[in-house]
Amino acid sequence: xxxxxxxxxxxxxxxxxxxxxxxxxxxxxxxxxxxxxxxxxxxxxxxxxxxxxxxxxxxxxxxxxxxxxxxxxxxxxxxxxxxxxxxxxxxxxxxxxxxxxxxxxxxxxxxxxxxxxxxxxxxxxxxxxxxxxxxxxxxxxxxxxxxxxxxxxxxxxxxxxxxxxxxxxxxxxxxxxxxxxxxxxxxxxxxxxxxxxxxxxxxxxxxxxxxxxxxxxxxxxxxxxxxxxxxxxxxxxxxxxxxxxxxxxxxxxxxxxxxxxxxxxxxxxxxxxxxxxxxxxxxxxxxxxxxxxxxxxxxxxxxxxxxxxxxxxxxxxxxxxxxxxxxxxxxxxxxxxxxxxxxxxxxxxxxxxxxxxxxxxxxxxxxxxxxxxxxxxxxxxxxxxxxxxxxxxxxxxxxxxxxxxxxxxxxxxxxxxxxxxxxxxxxxxxxxxxxxxxxxxxxxxxxxxxxxx
Amino acid sequence: xxxxxxxxxxxxxxxxxxxxxxxxxxxxxxxxxxxxxxxxxxxxxxxxxxxxxxxxxxxxxxxxxxxxxxxxxxxxxxxxxxxxxxxxxxxxxxxxxxxxxxxxxxxxxxxxxxxxxxxxxxxxxxxxxxxxxxxxxxxxxxxxxxxxxxxxxxxxxxxxxxxxxxxxxxxxxxxxxxxxxxxxxxxxxxxxxxxxxxxxxxxxxxxxxxxxxxxxxxxxxxxxxxxxxxxxxxxxxxxxxxxxxxxxxxxxxxxxxxxxxxxxxxxxxxxxxxxxxxxxxxxxxxxxxxxxxxxxxxxxxxxxxxxxxxxxxxxxxxxxxxxxxxxxxxxxxxxxxxxxxxxxxxxxxxxxxxxxxxxxxxxxxxxxxxxxxxxx
Numbered sequence: 160x161x162x163x164x165x166x167x168x169x170x171x172x173x174x175x176x177x178x179x180x181x182x183x184x185x186x187x188x189x190x191x192x193x194x195x196x197x198x199x200x201x202x203x204x205x206x207x208x209x210x211x212x213x214x215x216x217x218x219x220x221x222x223x224x225x226x227x228x229x230x231x232x233x234x235x236x237x238x239x240x241x242x243x244x245x246x247x248x249x250x251x252x253x254x255x256x257x258x259x260x261x262x263x264x265x266x267x268x269x270x271x272x273x274x275x276x277x278x279x280x281x282x283x284x285x286x287x288x289x290x291x292x293x294x295x296x297x298x299x300x301x302x303x304x305x306x307x308x309x310x311x312x313x314x315x316x317x318x319x320x321x322x323x324x325x326x327x328x329x330x331x332x333x334x335x336x337x338x339x340x341x342x343x344x345x346x347x348x349x350x351x352x353x354x355x356x357x358x359x360x361x362x363x364x365x366x367x368x369x370x371x372x373x374x375x376x377x378x379x380x381x382x383x384x385x386x387x388x389x390x391x392x393x394x395x396x397x398x399x400x401x402x403x404x405x406x407x408x409x410x411x412x413x414x415x416x417x418x419x420x421x422x423x424x425x426x427x428x429x430x431x432x433x434x435x436x437x438x439x440x441x442x443x444x445x446x447x448x449x450x451x452x453x454x455x456x457x458x459x460x461x462x463x464x465x466x467x468x469x470x471x472x473x474x475x476x477x478x479x480x481x482x483x484x485x486x487x488x489x490x491x492x493x494x495x496x497x498x499x500x501x502x503x504x505x506x507x508x509x510x511x512x513x514x515x516x517x518x519x520x521x522x523x524x525x526x527x528x529x530x531x532x533x534x535x536x537x538x539x540x541x542x543x544x545x546x547x548x549x550x551x552x553x554x555x556x557x558x559x560x561x562x563x564x565x566x567x568x569x570x571x572x573x574x575x576x577x578x579x580x581x582x583x584x585x586x587x588x589x590x591x592x593x594x595x596x597x598x599x600x601x602x603x604x605x606x607x608x609x610x611x612x
Numbered sequence: 613x614x615x616x617x618x619x620x621x622x623x624x625x626x627x628x629x630x631x632x633x634x635x636x637x638x639x640x641x642x643x644x645x646x647x648x649x650x651x652x653x654x655x656x657x658x659x660x661x662x663x664x665x666x667x668x669x670x671x672x673x674x675x676x677x678x679x680x681x682x683x684x685x686x687x688x689x690x691x692x693x694x695x696x697x698x699x700x701x702x703x704x705x706x707x708x709x710x711x712x713x714x715x716x717x718x719x720x721x722x723x724x725x726x727x728x729x730x731x732x733x734x735x736x737x738x739x740x741x742x743x744x745x746x747x748x749x750x751x752x753x754x755x756x757x758x759x760x761x762x763x764x765x766x767x768x769x770x771x772x773x774x775x776x777x778x779x780x781x782x783x784x785x786x787x788x789x790x791x792x793x794x795x796x797x798x799x800x801x802x803x804x805x806x807x808x809x810x811x812x813x814x815x816x817x818x819x820x821x822x823x824x825x826x827x828x829x830x831x832x833x834x835x836x837x838x839x840x841x842x843x844x845x846x847x848x849x850x851x852x853x854x855x856x857x858x859x860x861x862x863x864x865x866x867x868x869x870x871x872x873x874x875x876x877x878x879x880x881x882x883x884x885x886x887x888x889x890x891x892x893x894x895x896x897x898x899x900x901x902x903x904x905x906x907x908x909x910x911x912x913x914x915x916x917x918x919x920x921x922x923x924x925x926x927x928x929x930x931x932x933x934x935x936x937x938x939x940x941x942x943x944x945x946x947x948x949x950x951x952x953x954x955x956x957x958x959x960x961x962x963x964x965x966x967x968x969x970x971x972x973x974x975x976x977x978x979x980x981x982x983x984x985x986x987x988x
Contacts, residue, residue: 180638180639183638184638184661205661205838205859206836206838206839207659207661207728207729207730210727210730210731211727211728261986261987262942262987263984263986263987264984265968267866267867267868267870268762268784269784272864272866494919
């Protein structure tokens, strides 16, 4: 007789002799765990049940079992709390959406312990538009056959555009389709600290082993390994080992591998070996679509003017777009009415014209030098070497375009260059931006840096 | 059953165990306490099947015996006892309590129906100063998560390490950690010879705080697979006074150390009482969202605004290091951390306006409180 049937027979007979309340309390979630030799092991949900059944019912249970199967000579009980997990139904849970503000939480607690993925990121909640459809297509291809189609998949683009969302969605989807796959999501900063720590604690071998046994490795913000030689070396070997075994590698970065400074050539060429795809900023229509979808999800019907205003004023960053929307929804919840255009302007003042949105000379220079990884010093302003001259020209161009500085003023900032030199530089970059995709991208990314945080 | 006991003792016992009984519809026996009389001792127990409390007191026993009696009723009776000592008898499931000019009879139930509180192997245990555990728990117990989505964080995490004990709680918006250190293991003994970790449900932790009194005594902790037992002792004789038996929360506590930021981009040092007062003052205008804004540049400013009632602008002296910052918090969350600090000054370190911020008492590394901002 099957264990399940066996236990059902016992329960059927026991319940005749005890009160329904007692039966429900002590026999709920019990079952026969095993029947070996002549011992039946009954699993119970907690220690209270165990004590109770052992002391009050073990004789009765054994008697019933024995009449069914003469071989059963003994019965024992074991606590299996795994079965006690209550399904909380009906009770309203405190989700972020119920709270009036955007109270931030610890990201570490949302993630799955094994994969480090946040289950919130799914393909279903990812909005596809012309600006990211390439990435999306590549991602779905990877999900279909991990390790076969595009390996590595390298996604780059500015902050707040959904790179992290997409690469985590890939991980979540693969895990859903084939739960046995070992997947790991690592932000590069975490990967660096894990590697540094394991070198310090002399267990780098274990770490290597655990990384190389993965089926899918996802590294976010890979550009942070720039200048981290030891991490680059470890990552290089891990990369090769996974790649040779046709295991999927997914990387994200805020820029094209070519423009990541201070990483070794061999890594660069590995990064370029699969599929490289970029996420650009969403166009106006997509921004409106995103706002509509998100506000529908949250049950708000904001007026067209307000959505227009948001879409027109926040252009580069989807995260900020959502943040603006949340502000408006909070207003609606607290005041029980939709914000008018005037109210929306007031509410979003901080977001749209916050100090970070007003830039200055220092910020632009800093963004350019950081982007091209140019050391501090006067070289940037004066050197004639090519590695400095193009960044310098871009800096001049941005000073002109973003700050409306005069040509001669810019010239003075760059070691007293003539205003005609500045005019030439600006024209050159303007032309390159139109004609050359690479330059266009670089400028976009620098602009994002200038205007983010 | 027949015994004589000091009314004060009897009241104390009922009081300690009665709290965990309640209206239990499926198993009405749980609304009762179990009174057992043994030689020289009375034992009173109550349980709700997640948590059990047993209390022992001295008594003069004429005849041993046991009975289950409705807890709330017994508590009311104990509350009005005026005699110095009372005689208590049981006959045919009826309990008779008799003083000089006083006599009541209470209908009880057979002790056989009362659940059996699980026993423990007492070979190995942790012995620890009870007052320190109590103080530590008070510091952390209120930030436990009330949500059932992540059961692991719905309790207090106990970590018994070599010569320190850590108590940790988080509700995913803030985290508090208390480190109790025992230099030279004075007041702390771990017989398991290894690190012992478990998660105690919040309610059990609160009960534990209640049952530990203010004296410096030792508390023993025993473990079984899924339960934990806390035991305190009578001060007069070498006998347990209270046993608190609780379920442990299943699962692994999150690796919370990763949440605690190593260094801040902005750091302020400020007088605690003053800061607490001003946070409360700004909180008046925090509105329904409880939001207050800290502006840190040359000095520290606190700002809050409620569209309907008005606004507050407060500035207070602070030592400021690092970059300028404007960051927003739920003021109640700040208070929850600040009230646990005894030192006169605190540091508050920030990771920008959207990263974990950390409050620490100056000159006391035993406590820290990590709190997440509200997105600006």
